Amino acid sequence: MRLERKNLQGGHRVKSKKAYLFLSILLLFTFLLSGCIRIDQVQEKPYIAVVSKSTESKFWKSVFSGVNAAATEYGVDITFEGADNEEDYLAQNKLIEEAIANGAQAIVFSAIDYTQSVGVIEKAVDAGIYVVIIDSGIDSNKIDIEISTDNYAAGQMAAEAVLQNDAEELKIGIVNFDINSANGRQREAGFKDKVLQDERAEIIDIINVDSNISASDNDTKEMLEKYPEINVITTLNEWTTLGVGYAVDELNLSDQIQVVGFDSNVILADMLERGRIDALIVQNPFAIGYLGVENAYQLIKKIKDTKPTIYTDTKLITRENMYDEASQQILFPIDSE
Amino acid sequence: MKHATKRKKKDPIRLSILLIVLISGLTISLLGICMISFIVIYSNSLYQAVTMNSEQVVSQASKTIENYADGMREDLQLIAAKIEHSRSIDESREVFDFMSVMQNEVVSIMLYDQEGNLLQYGSKGEQLKNDIKNNLSFDKELFEKEDYCITSPHVQNLFSNYYPWVVTVEQKIKMDLYAEEVYLVMDIKFSSTAAYVDNVGIGQQGYCFVVDSNGDFVYHPQQQLIHSGLKKEDLSTISMLEDGVHKVENKIYSIQTLKDGNWRVVGVSYTDELIQSKIYEVLKLISINAIICIIAAGAIIIEISRKVSKPIRDLVEAMKAFEQDAGNYRYQQVNGIYELKTLSSSFEHMVVIIQELMDKVKKEEVTLRKTELRALQAQINPHFLYNTLDSIQWMCEQGEMEKAVKMVGALAKLFRISISKGREMISIEDEINHAKNYLIIQSFRYQNQFQYRFEVDEDILSYCCNKITLQPIIENAIYHGIDRMVDEGEIVIRATQEEDDIVFTVSDNGIGMSEDKCNNILNKDLNNDHGIGIKNVNDRIKIYFGDKYGLHVTSEMDIGTTITIRFPKINENEGRDEV
Numbered sequence: 001m002r003l004e005r006k007n008l009q010g011g012h013r014v015k016s017k018k019a020y021l022f023l024s025i026l027l028l029f030t031f032l033l034s035g036c037i038r039i040d041q042v043q044e045k046p047y048i049a050v051v052s053k054s055t056e057s058k059f060w061k062s063v064f065s066g067v068n069a070a071a072t073e074y075g076v077d078i079t080f081e082g083a084d085n086e087e088d089y090l091a092q093n094k095l096i097e098e099a100i101a102n103g104a105q106a107i108v109f110s111a112i113d114y115t116q117s118v119g120v121i122e123k124a125v126d127a128g129i130y131v132v133i134i135d136s137g138i139d140s141n142k143i144d145i146e147i148s149t150d151n152y153a154a155g156q157m158a159a160e161a162v163l164q165n166d167a168e169e170l171k172i173g174i175v176n177f178d179i180n181s182a183n184g185r186q187r188e189a190g191f192k193d194k195v196l197q198d199e200r201a202e203i204i205d206i207i208n209v210d211s212n213i214s215a216s217d218n219d220t221k222e223m224l225e226k227y228p229e230i231n232v233i234t235t236l237n238e239w240t241t242l243g244v245g246y247a248v249d250e251l252n253l254s255d256q257i258q259v260v261g262f263d264s265n266v267i268l269a270d271m272l273e274r275g276r277i278d279a280l281i282v283q284n285p286f287a288i289g290y291l292g293v294e295n296a297y298q299l300i301k302k303i304k305d306t307k308p309t310i311y312t313d314t315k316l317i318t319r320e321n322m323y324d325e326a327s328q329q330i331l332f333p334i335d336s337e
Numbered sequence: 338m339k340h341a342t343k344r345k346k347k348d349p350i351r352l353s354i355l356l357i358v359l360i361s362g363l364t365i366s367l368l369g370i371c372m373i374s375f376i377v378i379y380s381n382s383l384y385q386a387v388t389m390n391s392e393q394v395v396s397q398a399s400k401t402i403e404n405y406a407d408g409m410r411e412d413l414q415l416i417a418a419k420i421e422h423s424r425s426i427d428e429s430r431e432v433f434d435f436m437s438v439m440q441n442e443v444v445s446i447m448l449y450d451q452e453g454n455l456l457q458y459g460s461k462g463e464q465l466k467n468d469i470k471n472n473l474s475f476d477k478e479l480f481e482k483e484d485y486c487i488t489s490p491h492v493q494n495l496f497s498n499y500y501p502w503v504v505t506v507e508q509k510i511k512m513d514l515y516a517e518e519v520y521l522v523m524d525i526k527f528s529s530t531a532a533y534v535d536n537v538g539i540g541q542q543g544y545c546f547v548v549d550s551n552g553d554f555v556y557h558p559q560q561q562l563i564h565s566g567l568k569k570e571d572l573s574t575i576s577m578l579e580d581g582v583h584k585v586e587n588k589i590y591s592i593q594t595l596k597d598g599n600w601r602v603v604g605v606s607y608t609d610e611l612i613q614s615k616i617y618e619v620l621k622l623i624s625i626n627a628i629i630c631i632i633a634a635g636a637i638i639i640e641i642s643r644k645v646s647k648p649i650r651d652l653v654e655a656m657k658a659f660e661q662d663a664g665n666y667r668y669q670q671v672n673g674i675y676e677l678k679t680l681s682s683s684f685e686h687m688v689v690i691i692q693e694l695m696d697k698v699k700k701e702e703v704t705l706r707k708t709e710l711r712a713l714q715a716q717i718n719p720h721f722l723y724n725t726l727d728s729i730q731w732m733c734e735q736g737e738m739e740k741a742v743k744m745v746g747a748l749a750k751l752f753r754i755s756i757s758k759g760r761e762m763i764s765i766e767d768e769i770n771h772a773k774n775y776l777i778i779q780s781f782r783y784q785n786q787f788q789y790r791f792e793v794d795e796d797i798l799s800y801c802c803n804k805i806t807l808q809p810i811i812e813n814a815i816y817h818g819i820d821r822m823v824d825e826g827e828i829v830i831r832a833t834q835e836e837d838d839i840v841f842t843v844s845d846n847g848i849g850m851s852e853d854k855c856n857n858i859l860n861k862d863l864n865n866d867h868g869i870g871i872k873n874v875n876d877r878i879k880i881y882f883g884d885k886y887g888l889h890v891t892s893e894m895d896i897g898t899t900i901t902i903r904f905p906k907i908n909e910n911e912g913r914d915e916v
Contacts, residue, residue, distance in 0.1 A: 066561070329564055
């Protein structure tokens with residue numbers, strides 16, 4: 001009886017020892033695991049893919065600076081990629097597909113084409129990726145936030161600059177870029193609505209050119225040959241402004257023709273100083289890039305309900321105010337070197 | 338009953354609940370204390386670390402910018418020394434070109450007269466504009482005031498298609514070539530400084546910017562946002578703060594004024610972001626651990642409950658069961674920790690011993706009772722004897738000899754059977770005869786008061802029964818049933834068999850008994866003349882044959898009483914063996 005009991009207890013003790021060993025191993029394991037969780041948390045930065053129209057123009061470089069500033073500030077990983085030329089929406093769509101495949105948590109996107117990227121963007125939205133549109137939108141209501149220049153207002157600002165011209169008649173030629181681009185159309189609409197309120201104004205011709213210097217240069221020359229009476233040219237982005245500036249200069253029409261353009265770079269600043277261009281509507285690309293990433297970050301972190309549309313400011317820069325302290329920083333962003 | 342009520346009143350806590358409350362309470366409070374003290378210590382040290390970090394970063398940045406400014410000044414002095422005594426414009430120009438090409442950061446070196454007319458310049462080959470309007474690199478007011486000065490960053494607009502951001506350093510010098518003092522001016526690229534300031538990070542979201550002594554921005558990494566009103570910097574507060582680290586709302590400002598007293602470097606970091614997010618992270622970690630600890634505590638509780646609490650409960654149940662029915666209790670050992678198993682086996686041991694003891698006591702008790710009863714039986718109630726002898730005497734005196742002889746005979750038989758050589762068990766025949774003799778005697782005493790009748794199954798006469806079972810019952814029937822009747826009563830005695838049992842019934846048609854009395858009759862020792870009560874009969878049968886057997890009383894007021902005696906068939910031999 002006594003012997004039996006002893007045996008029984010011995011057996012049980014081994015069993016419970018095993019249980020305690022198991023329990024302590026489990027505890028140790030969980031502590032190790034929780035340590036891992038922490039390391040993961042530290043390493044895990046949100047990834048935001050920025051897909052732009054281009055990476056070359058001054059405008060987009062400045063957007064990139066803003067994107068970088070926000071990325072540093074909020075500690076996010078970003079990629080900044082764009083199409084090689086500002087008509088290649090297929091390249092953009094491919095970049096978006098890649099961003100989806102790479103597990104981007106948000107995509108900051110500027111559309112080349114108002115309609116062609118809708119499918120791929122909606123696919124991203126359906127995959128749970130936040131989409132922030134900057135600068136130029138698409139035909140979709142699934143977009144979380146849109147950040148851009150108020151293009152209609154910017155168009156109106158260009159019109160105001162034109163209307164300061166004291167010529168008796170304003171024979172206006174408009175050099176716009178890709179007809180499918182939303183912001184180009186909005187700028188044009190704003191400009192037309194405002195400028196045509198003045199009786200002096202008459203729109204002679206509107207051309208849509210490829211968004212590069214040479215196309216704009218050539219097509220502008222063509223237009224000016226066709227309609228020599230034009231004394232005002234409004235052109236609606238950086239490349240077309242450069243093209244128009246060159247065309248006017250090459251035709252020696254700087255003094256006769258008032259040129260109101262968009263955006264800025266060193267050459268445009270020079271043209272403005274020399275009088276080949278008379279006014280520039282300068283957007284705030286840095287702010288667009290910065291706000292794009294900031295809002296994407298806030299969406300990812302669900303920090304607050306951001307407004308669906310955010311407009312960044314534009315400034316009218318003329319020869320007279322170009323060296324004001326405030327204008328200096330807009331016209332010559334410090335990241336220009 | 339008493340036990341139960343006491344239980345209900347105090348409702349003592351169960352061990353398992355006590356353990357759960359204790360362990361989980363201890364775990365939670367311990368974790369809570371750890372958490373709070375950890376957070377306090379951690380946030381304090383974090384705040385210190387953050388403060389120190391931002392102080393270090395700002396001091397580093399200040400030093401870098403100071404070095405940069407010193408370098409510029411040294412360069413300018415070097416150039417000044419070289420051109421001071423140059424004899425021709427070409428000679429000094431050579432120095433300018435050489436220096437501006439050599440020094441990567443230098444955009445251009447200029448020499449102005451006091452009106453701002455450009456006298457000479459050297460550059461990296463950029464084309465000077467034909468008509469320079471509004472030269473941003475020449476600040477007449479500032480230059481007149483100081484011998485040496487540095488301007489805020491601005492755009493340089495001297496060369497065509499080249500608009501770099503520069504800071505301008507100026508020194509008044511006297512040259513052999515010019516009669517009046519001239520301004521030696523050097524424009525130095527600001528972009529590298531800007532890039533440096535851009536890259537100064539404090540924590541995750543902290544940054545650095547530079548203000549001048551007036552409290553205006555010299556450079557801010559996000560000045561475009563500030564210009565467009567998207568971001569604000571509280572410059573008025575900052576201009577009031579002295580050098581050092583200050584906490585303003587949720588921001589930590591670390592400010593340092595540069596050596597020359599002109600520029601101040603301001604580091605901004607966020608307490609929220611740096612401390613709270615870390616604490617939040619730590620809290621998350623701690624809560625994960627807390628949950629794990631609580632789960633572990635739960636596991637431990639379950640284990641303890643399995644190993645300690647449940648066995649104790651089992652043991653308690655076992656003891657309760659034992660308490661309720663000790664005789665038939667079968668013990669099942671409990672599992673659990675060593676101590677409990679020891680306790681359990683001790684209890685088992687105790688159960689066995691107690692049961693053995695109980696059996697022993699029972700047997701001893703039975704023996705004792707038997708002895709007692711036998712002693713009782715042996716007694717002759719003196720009243721009965723006296724009454725009977727008195728009756729006989731009276732008969733003799735009346736000359737009713739026949740009756741007297743019958744009575745004496747009956748008395749003699751009664752006593753002979755009563756004694757029965759001291760045996761407990763006698764044949765049913767003898768018992769019936771005993772009853773008959775008793776009734777003969779009583780019928781003389783209670784003349785004409787009752788009649789009696791025997792209905793006996795002849796087959797059972799040879800079986801045995803306890804002696805003097807019928808007599809006390811008949812006695813009861815006479816004294817409590819018939820005696821008080823007005824009419825003549827009748828007593829019927831039946832002896833029958835029912836399967837393995839013998840059943841005697843004694844019925845009377847007397848006044849009957851109340852329910853209380855029926856109960857009492859079996860439980861109380863009612864003394865009667867013969868000394869042996871009904872209870873005694875019942876007890877004896879139960880002691881000999883078990884609880885199944887014994888007496889049963891049915892009675893109805895004014896109708897009569899029937900007492901049934903049941904006991905098993907016992908053969909003569911068995912009956913003898915009993916004694």
